[in-house]
Amino acid sequence: MAPSLLTEPVLLILLSLADQPRHGYAILQDTHKISGGRVRLSTGTLYGALRRLLEENWIERFEASDTSRGKQAYRLTATGRRHLQAEVHRMRQLSYVASLRLERMES
């Protein structure tokens, strides 16, 4: 696994694909929404990240049958889901320790 794969934009892309497959434009809209309007990826950044995730086999590309012809969609693979779960676990643990430390400091 590339060490720099899990930057925040990449994490947001993976989270966007966690509940359902999406195509490029839908990923851009969803990442903007789930980041609370804080992160707006450009098309160049999105496709750079998608290319890396495809190479690492964290996501896969397929032709969506329910959309217009030729529109490619992306979904998480089992590897991608496993890495996402591990990252969420790591963040949960980190935020737990952080809140404990902050509470101790305030009290």
Place this chain on the structure above:
Amino acid sequence: MQAFYRSLLGLYPAGYRRVYQREMLSVLAELSEEAAEQDWPVRLWLAARESAGLLRGALEEHFRALTGSDPRDVVPNRRISMRSEFRFPKTTVALMTIILVAVIVAIEKAKALSESIPPSSVPVGPIHPEYVGVVPAFLIAVGGSCVMGLLGWAVVFSLRRSGIHRFSSMQTDTSQSKSTTLGLK
């Protein structure tokens, strides 16, 4: 605008374009449709952001095609810091927007000029050496140096604003914080 995005996509390596160009153009078209309802400053800002993203993406893909490694693996790992992404500082985006507008205006002016002048095949005479003076050449050299200096300053200023210079002091900060913690114990 789609033609401009298409020309920027032309900067990507051919292999990348074969796989993603059509899809990226479709996303950019959807974004342009969404932006069409906005005011012109917002549209200009979005166009500058997308153009900057495409330029950066093209650079990264060429770097990868040349070296075989990802440019993100060369810079230090930002996993812990969780910065949203490398963002172009506002000065850089403003500078790029000005350059973009200047290029578009220059192209339009050149088109208008070429249409207004009737085609002629008058041969251009030989340039005699007496027309090329030392003073104009000196002035051109000084002017060129000033422009290069200004561009250099703009690049250094933008890099400093982006905080890239802080990477070099990362290790020092860590060792300092460690020593502080030990001192408290």
